[in-house]
Every structure is written in C-alpha cells, then in structure tokens.
Amino acid sequence: MIIELNKQSYINDIKLLLAQARQKAYTAINHAMVEVYWKIGRRIVEEEQQGAQRATYGEEILQTLSKELMAEFGKGFSYANLRNFRQFYLTYPKEQICYTLCSKLTWSHNRLIMYIRMFDDLKRGHGDNPTIGIILCAEKDETIVKYSILKENQRLFASKYMPYLPTKAELIAEVEREKKLLEEKFGRELV
Numbered sequence: 001m002i003i004e005l006n007k008q009s010y011i012n013d014i015k016l017l018l019a020q021a022r023q024k025a026y027t028a029i030n031h032a033m034v035e036v037y038w039k040i041g042r043r044i045v046e047e048e049q050q051g052a053q054r055a056t057y058g059e060e061i062l063q064t065l066s067k068e069l070m071a072e073f074g075k076g077f078s079y080a081n082l083r084n085f086r087q088f089y090l091t092y093p094k095e096q097i098c099y100t101l102c103s104k105l106t107w108s109h110n111r112l113i114m115y116i117r118m119f120d121d122l123k124r125g126h127g128d129n130p131t132i133g134i135i136l137c138a139e140k141d142e143t144i145v146k147y148s149i150l151k152e153n154q155r156l157f158a159s160k161y162m163p164y165l166p167t168k169a170e171l172i173a174e175v176e177r178e179k180k181l182l183e184e185k186f187g188r189e190l191v
Helices: 002-048 060-073 079-091 095-100 107-122 168-186
Strands: 132-138 143-149
Touching: 002 060, 002 079, 002 095, 002 107, 002 168, 060 079, 079 107
Parallel strands: none
Antiparallel strands: 132 143
C-alpha cells in the first residue's frame, strides 16, 4: 500500500512538472506572439499608412499582405486579423504599455479588451458610464485584483454601475478559493 502511494505521488509530481513546463512554454510563446502582433500593427500604421488611422489608398495593401502571409504562415494572418493587429497598435500606441501589460495577456484577452474599448468609443450612450473591467492575477505568493476603467477615469463609483460590485477583498478570496481547489486536484501547491 505504501509503495503504491509513493508511486502515485511520484507520477503526480512528474505530471505537475510537465504541466508547469507547458505553462511556461505557452507563456513565452504568447508573449512573443502578442509582441509581434503589436509590431505588425505598428508597421501597418506607421510605414504603410504614414501614421494615419487608415491608408488613403484603401485596404488593398492589407489584402495583399494577408495573401502573402497566409501562404507562408497560415490562416492566423487573415485580412481580419491584420485589421486586429492594426487596431491593437492604435489602441496601445506606446510600446511600454505593450511590454508591461499587453504581453502578459493572451491575444484573445487583448482582442476582448479592444472590442470593449471600441464599444466604449462607438456604442456607449450619452448618459452611460464608462466600461469597467476587473483584472485578476494569481501569483504564488500574492493575488492581485485591479478594477480597470477606460478613458483614464480615476474614480469608480459602484452605485453608478449596479447595486453591488465585489470588493477587492471578495475577489481575492474567490481567486484564492479557486487556487485551493486546483491545488487539491493536483495534490500539491501550485507554483
């Protein structure tokens, strides 16, 4: 019985090591891809559009670029995605923001934050409050919760949004609860 428990613990440890290595690899790849998407967006805006919001000669350059890139690199460089790369750069034109925040998020998360910013810019009604977001980050030693308010507003009044927004402490408790459930599932503390 003890030998079987030790064997299972050994196997679980190896599985955890592999899962952690995969996560590190995924994070490194994500960082590199988000960075290159931002740089592609910058090239499209600064080089091909001379800094303008849209190319004066239409979208032909993006269609041509898309065909060339898709032939060599696959469907991730569709016309629609190139437009997303351009919008990504236009949303975060400062390189520091891309490296400090955007590269830590997945491309899907960055796109979601952009369709929210676009909603705020295009769809929000005259009397509506700015869109808010909640950023949750769980590290080994600390759980971080931040409310994100677009348009650089410095104040958040929960009563203007809904009857109740969770406090940072409540959100931290929820993240910690989820971490504990995952730790129980894997049988040891997550790194």
